[in-house]
Amino acid sequence: MTRKRKIVLGCGGFFLITFITLFFLWKSAITKNRQIPVGPFKIAENLYYVGTTNVTSFLLTDPEGHVLIDGAYPATAVTIIESIEKLGFNIEDVKIILNSHAHADHAGGLATLKEASGAELWVSKADADIIEAGGRGEPTLGPLRFGQSLGIATFPPVKVDRRFDDGQKVRVGEIELTAHITAGHTPGCTSWSFPVKDGDRELLAVSIGSLTISPFVSFVEPETYPGIREDFESSFERLKSLPADIFLASHTDWFNMQGKLRQYNSSNPVISFIDPSGYLKFIEREEEDFKWVLQEQENEKSSESEE
Numbered sequence: 001m002t003r004k005r006k007i008v009l010g011c012g013g014f015f016l017i018t019f020i021t022l023f024f025l026w027k028s029a030i031t032k033n034r035q036i037p038v039g040p041f042k043i044a045e046n047l048y049y050v051g052t053t054n055v056t057s058f059l060l061t062d063p064e065g066h067v068l069i070d071g072a073y074p075a076t077a078v079t080i081i082e083s084i085e086k087l088g089f090n091i092e093d094v095k096i097i098l099n100s101h102a103h104a105d106h107a108g109g110l111a112t113l114k115e116a117s118g119a120e121l122w123v124s125k126a127d128a129d130i131i132e133a134g135g136r137g138e139p140t141l142g143p144l145r146f147g148q149s150l151g152i153a154t155f156p157p158v159k160v161d162r163r164f165d166d167g168q169k170v171r172v173g174e175i176e177l178t179a180h181i182t183a184g185h186t187p188g189c190t191s192w193s194f195p196v197k198d199g200d201r202e203l204l205a206v207s208i209g210s211l212t213i214s215p216f217v218s219f220v221e222p223e224t225y226p227g228i229r230e231d232f233e234s235s236f237e238r239l240k241s242l243p244a245d246i247f248l249a250s251h252t253d254w255f256n257m258q259g260k261l262r263q264y265n266s267s268n269p270v271i272s273f274i275d276p277s278g279y280l281k282f283i284e285r286e287e288e289d290f291k292w293v294l295q296e297q298e299n300e301k302s303s304e305s306e307e
Ligand SMILES: [Zn+2]
Pocket: 101, 103, 185, 210
């Protein structure tokens, strides 16, 4: 090997290591930043926010027991438990834990939360095995799947007590949620709708699981998983058809939680969260992104076949 070649290889190795180190530092900074607690605070009569600045967790309460949606990152479980306690509720009164989808930033804390509460964990059929495998086998992760043996994009595995299909009802006391399988982001990504009381009226809250397109997915043959394209298409239609009053989601920036908190009025908290037009605009924006990616992939595919 020539001296010049050795230097080039040496420099290449140095830059690669630096790049990987910077990548992991950047990832861990984002993860930490997303775990900063906010609140907790009341959204509506029996609906509370118990999540962090970026990754959400919602608590629905009832004298007969509570329902918790999402477990955020592994390290965030403690924050969620503290938030529940700050509100004057007991983690042991959480009877059912739900999940938006089988990614580490929403399912990471489920194992700790399940153990602390003794609650049942309900997950969609298509995401249940992934949750029980601590995130392994999730098809949209692309090359990240190779890093899962090193613990990248994994989380503590947790036993699923109930596997459900689209339309499943979840009931505890007066609480009633409906599962909408809005798949594509993961094979069993779930959005939740539930009525909440506001004085004499009833409002429909919808928490969107995710409509984000992983950079590794393919909507053209070979598809990332069979039917991913139809899954996305029907997810947009399904969500647009829900008459949402209160717009929620698994990440706070999607429903502009910080902006809504600036107008927060503790004597009437729900008012700043009523946002049917923001809800629709968000879905339409995500749908535009999907159509653009699909078009790009189709163009690429047809130019490949012409060659
Ligand atoms: Zn995700």
